[in-house]
Amino acid sequence: MRALASPAYGPLESLKIIDLPLPEPGPSQVRILVHASALNPADFKSVTGEAKILHARVFPMVVGFDFSGVVDALGKNVSGLDRGDEVFGHHPYGRATRLGAFAEYTLANATALAKKPAGITHTIAAASATAGLTALQSLRDIGKLASSGRVLVIGASGGVGSVAVGVALKLGARVTAICATHAVDFVKELGAEEVIDRLKVSPLQTASGPFNVVFDTAAASSWQASRHLIERGGAYVTTLPTLTFFRDKLASIVTPTRAHFVIVKPRTQDLDLLGSWIKHGLKVPIFQTVKIKDVAAGLKRLQSGSVRGRIAVDVAGGWD
Ligand SMILES: NC(=O)c1ccc[n+]([C@@H]2O[C@H](COP(=O)([O-])OP(=O)(O)OC[C@H]3O[C@@H](n4cnc5c(N)ncnc54)[C@H](OP(=O)(O)O)[C@@H]3O)[C@@H](O)[C@H]2O)c1
Incomplete structure (x- = not known):
């Protein structure tokens, strides 16, 4: 699969699209075909090494804490989810997140995500998490x-x-x-x-x-x-x-x-509540949607402080 990754801590320019093996879901995990993600300060803090506790120190490092996509494979002990389900969520900060969402596929704990409500785009769902x-x-x-x-x-x-x-x-x-x-x-x-x-x-x-x-x-x-x-x-x-x-x-x-x-936690019931609020008018303002190849530029813009709302990432359609 393709992923946007950095080979070591360094500047945002070190982010490159590379090939990685398709990840296999472990017990209680699902593999998700990522449609959309969104940018967070945690992404540039992880890449530069400014906040090493935000991400497992696994290189090449794939960041991206927000995801929305489609369940593609199930690990052992997963119940209540099937292949083809649309889900969204937040990768937890810390060592548990070894593979972020700036990739064609990501892995997430099945108990820490929610089904994406019908009628909400992957972009909005990812940006809300x-x-x-x-x-x-x-x-x-x-x-x-x-x-x-x-x-x-x-x-x-x-x-x-x-x-x-x-x-x-x-x-x-x-x-x-x-x-x-x-x-x-x-x-x-x-x-x-x-x-x-x-x-x-x-x-x-x-x-x-x-x-x-x-x-x-x-x-x-x-x-x-x-x-x-x-x-x-x-x-x-x-x-x-x-x-x-x-x-x-x-x-x-x-x-x-x-x-x-606060230390944000991925919780299914909270994501469910946010999803239902979005259906009933909660605003998740999207300032811009960038392709994967433009993530570094988007992160620089986020660093500059000139963004109003969220920058979303089109993962499914954004590799070229
Ligand atoms: N602990 C957690 O679990 C957790 C979770 C999510 C995010 N965070 C952290 O929370 C922070 C904000 O995240 P974010 O996604 O909202 O970042 P963001 O999109 O960059 O927003 C930060 C906002 O702060 C405002 N700001 C900048 N300097 C300011 C100042 N001197 N006084 C008042 N406001 C100022 C800016 O708006 P104006 O210029 O319009 O005022 C800017 O839009 C980041 O450090 C992030 O890492 C922590």
Whole structure:
């Protein structure tokens, strides 16, 4: 099979299309003919070696944490799935993911993916997985955001942030969003009731709390800097565990608010919920769809911070 792979940690230019043996599904795994994937910062962090814990250190390294495709082969002990089923999901961070989705075929644990609802494209399904799971698990499970709650989304134009706005709305919450000037109209269209342009004002002094959750998708702020905005019993949730975060986590223990860090997990029931929400209006904004051969360029664009929403990857039709 063909795969986009890097021979060692290095620059994004080292990503090349190569031939690899067709992978055989192990116990509890399925092999998936990949139709679509999407780009995440975890891809370039894995390739460059900036975050070695995000991916098994197996070379050539095939990254790609989002997938949507068709089950092609079943390993032992797989039940509830058949060849030909359309499925989508997120490859877990860490050593378990030895083969990502920037390949014609990928392997995934059958208990950690979901059937793709009919009527949703592979592109949208793939683009929803990592970002949607991160948003859902941060807001509902960690932040305990519930109906009528209020959330402040920092980084609301990004991959996680743009989907988080919609996830918060589906949870029945009200959203205040922070983004850069180029994305203000885009984030308003996602449904945020207030959008703060972080390049024009000091966003954490401008936002009017209290919020049940401050969701720092960009890991650009801190609990300390935003705690004046958090409701008693509320939470600051970040996507990156910086040194500041650990200092804040300790300090927050003796206060009425808490600092938390999310590690996204592939969970079937969460993917099922996201799939049904997408069928009923959850927006997964696609900024651009790139072919496999253009993944490095897409990742550079993602690194530049000029993307609004998600960059999807056309895997099935994108090799030439
Ligand atoms: N822990 C986990 O399980 C997990 C899961 C998924 C993602 N992540 C991490 O979460 C981070 C975000 O992922 P993503 O996919 O959303 O990335 P992304 O698409 O690049 O979005 C990040 C957004 O942050 C905003 N931003 C940049 N600098 C900022 C600043 N100084 N202040 C406020 N906002 C700023 C940018 O929007 P504006 O310029 O419009 O503000 C940008 O769109 C990445 O580091 C990723 O690795 C972690």
